[in-house]
Amino acid sequence: LGVYASWGTVALRNYFLSNTTFAGHRLVYAGTGRELFVGSLKLLGIYIVLAVITAVLRATLGPIGMLVARVLLYVVLFALTPFALYSARRYRLSRTSLAGTRFSFRGSLGECYRVFMPGALVTGMTLGLYYPVWHTRMRAYWLRNTYYGSEPFAYDGEGVDLFGPFFISWLLLIP
Numbered sequence: 560l561g562v563y564a565s566w567g568t569v570a571l572r573n574y575f576l577s578n579t580t581f582a583g584h585r586l587v588y589a590g591t592g593r594e595l596f597v598g599s600l601k602l603l604g605i606y607i608v609l610a611v612i613t614a615v616l617r618a619t620l621g622p623i624g625m626l627v628a629r630v631l632l633y634v635v636l637f638a639l640t641p642f643a644l645y646s647a648r649r650y651r652l653s654r655t656s657l658a659g660t661r662f663s664f665r666g667s668l669g670e671c672y673r674v675f676m677p678g679a680l681v682t683g684m685t686l687g688l689y690y691p692v693w694h695t696r697m698r699a700y701w702l703r704n705t706y707y708g709s710e711p712f713a714y715d716g717e718g719v720d721l722f723g724p725f726f727i728s729w730l731l732l733i734p
Contacts, residue, residue, distance in 0.1 A: 565599055566592030572651075581657060590654035598650070602643075609635060641675040642668065652705060666704030674700045691725045692718030 569592045576586040613628035620627060645668050652662040678693030695718040702714035 562596075563592075565595035568592075568595055576655065584658040587656045588654055589656065590650070594650070598646075605639070637679070640679075641671045644675070645671045648701060657707065660708040663706045664701075664704055665706060666700060670700060670704075687729060688726070691721035694718065695721065 569588070569590055572588045572590065576588040579586045609632055613632055616624040616628040616631070618624070645666070649664045652664045655662045674696050678689065678696055682689045682693050695716045698716060699714045702712045705712040
């Protein structure tokens, strides 16, 4: 049923991070299965509320309710995606350290939405062609706001640099 998935995730993170060294020091992960399990329960609660709302819409509005329910479900899940990514990054980095110094994420949720939402929409409207630009903008947001102690990370990638190879692979999807 996946009840122990949170503890398995922690075991995997501990294994991979403790076997990663930098400058002679091992990374340390201090997250717990209980923390991840509580987060999973919150997510389950959101899914249950969405399922009840969609069931009520379907039952009360018939076939139109099914359409409204599906659209509502996709819109809500799309709107919650940046929040989930943001929260996961903050949690993971706050529980990771190197040589006794913790990592952190200091970006704002509002900025996450300002980068994610337009990029995702334009990527969809361009059948994925905007993806390299959107991906590098998201990567820049994540890394610009990631810190090791008081030292910020940096990122200077440009989506335009990825567009050529990406476009060739995109064209290969046509046949």
